[in-house]
Amino acid sequence: MTHFDDDDVSALPAEAEKMDLPRIEAAVREILLAVGEDPDRSGLKDTPQRVARAYAETFAGLHHDAEEILGVTFDMDHEELVLVKDIPFYSTCEHHLVPFHGVAHVGYIPSHDGRVTGLSKLARLVDVYARRPQVQERLTSQVADAIVSHLKPRGVIVVVDCEHMCMSMRGVRKPGAHTVTSAVRGQLHDPATRAEAMSLILGK
Numbered sequence: 001m002t003h004f005d006d007d008d009v010s011a012l013p014a015e016a017e018k019m020d021l022p023r024i025e026a027a028v029r030e031i032l033l034a035v036g037e038d039p040d041r042s043g044l045k046d047t048p049q050r051v052a053r054a055y056a057e058t059f060a061g062l063h064h065d066a067e068e069i070l071g072v073t074f075d076m077d078h079e080e081l082v083l084v085k086d087i088p089f090y091s092t093c094e095h096h097l098v099p100f101h102g103v104a105h106v107g108y109i110p111s112h113d114g115r116v117t118g119l120s121k122l123a124r125l126v127d128v129y130a131r132r133p134q135v136q137e138r139l140t141s142q143v144a145d146a147i148v149s150h151l152k153p154r155g156v157i158v159v160v161d162c163e164h165m166c167m168s169m170r171g172v173r174k175p176g177a178h179t180v181t182s183a184v185r186g187q188l189h190d191p192a193t194r195a196e197a198m199s200l201i202l203g204k
């Protein structure tokens, strides 16, 4: 089995320290054997190590939480909708361990005391939950609920639009099919407020 030397370690994401990379390597080697491949042929010899390194990145969100991202807020006199749309992300379907990917639109109406977060933090929050074995519905509600817990906003809307590789490349084989999920909290349940947010999300 390949092991990580000093050069490899410097290329690893920090989260790798919390993962058992040799165990991932051993498992990948087993999968290659099980499907009828020769894991010792030259093209595959470094693959278990590469996959372990890639998984450290793909599943890095397991070792982060919303508090790290939304723990610091600042005051701003803005009590109306803040929306970051078209946040691209990649996640991993927990049923088949293949990617699903697309965009998230994340909006909230700040609390009366003006607790606001940096715009980039909304995109980082999406990644914290995307970089895990996931289903799209849970990803959507986790992002909304993290914003509710940490920013105490008056309302939240999260809309996620994805293509699932497990539906495109195998199984039902419907490339191009999109799955759209939404999570709405607080004042964004109000039809007019929700309609305004949706028109901003859908507007080009």
Ligand SMILES: Nc1nc2c(ncn2[C@@H]2O[C@H](COP(=O)(O)OP(=O)(O)OP(=O)(O)O)[C@@H](O)[C@H]2O)c(=O)[nH]1
Residues within 6 Å of the ligand: 093, 094, 095, 134, 135, 136, 137, 164, 166, 167, 170, 171, 172
């Ligand atoms: N609700 C939901 N379902 C998902 C998600 N990602 C994948 N799936 C579905 O999970 C289901 C798993 O169904 P199973 O019948 O257990 O597995 P399968 O035989 O591989 O199913 P097929 O994909 O239909 O071949 C499939 O219908 C997938 O489309 C997701 O994010 N949310």
Ligand SMILES: [Zn+2]
Residues within 6 Å of the ligand: 093, 094, 095, 096, 097, 098, 164, 166, 167
């Ligand atoms: Zn799947």
